[in-house]
Amino acid sequence: MSEEKRNLTCIRCPMGCQITVTLESGEVRAVEGNSCPRGDEYARNEVTHPVRTVTSTVRVRKGSLPVVSVKTQTDIPKDRIFDVMRDINSVTVTAPVHIGDVLMENIAGTGVALVATRDVPAA
Numbered sequence: 671m672s673e674e675k676r677n678l679t680c681i682r683c684p685m686g687c688q689i690t691v692t693l694e695s696g697e698v699r700a701v702e703g704n705s706c707p708r709g710d711e712y713a714r715n716e717v718t719h720p721v722r723t724v725t726s727t728v729r730v731r732k733g734s735l736p737v738v739s740v741k742t743q744t745d746i747p748k749d750r751i752f753d754v755m756r757d758i759n760s761v762t763v764t765a766p767v768h769i770g771d772v773l774m775e776n777i778a779g780t781g782v783a784l785v786a787t788r789d790v791p792a793a
């Protein structure tokens with residue numbers, strides 16, 4: 671049976687606990703180093719199904735600013751970040767943009783929307 675250890679830094683809070691996950695044949699056998707249950711959950715997800723919220727900016731036409739900050743409405747699979755960034759870079763929206771506006775539905779086929787995180791009034 672193959673045993674593997676993965677060292678992670680928990681990103682669920684600023685303490686940044688160093689966590690070691692022991693895997694045996696791909697199954698999680700032990701999680702050590704976390705100071706709370708959120709770290710255990712983070713570590714298990716990270717080694718089996720890693721996800722991230724993506725934050726970036728989208729170009730704005732005729733706005734008081736050239737770009738608007740955006741984020742994915744929920745987490746997306748980590749291995750889709752490249753595709754999501756490609757879609758984000760391909761889009762331009764027209765001002766005004768309001769915080770919470772859905773700028774793209776189903777970004778990169780993830781089923782997750784891309785939303786604005788600030789207002790950009792028309793110029």
Ligand code: SF4
Nearest residue numbers: 680683686687705709
């Ligand atoms: S394990 Fe708990 S205390 Fe440690 S960084 Fe993660 S969330 Fe914070």
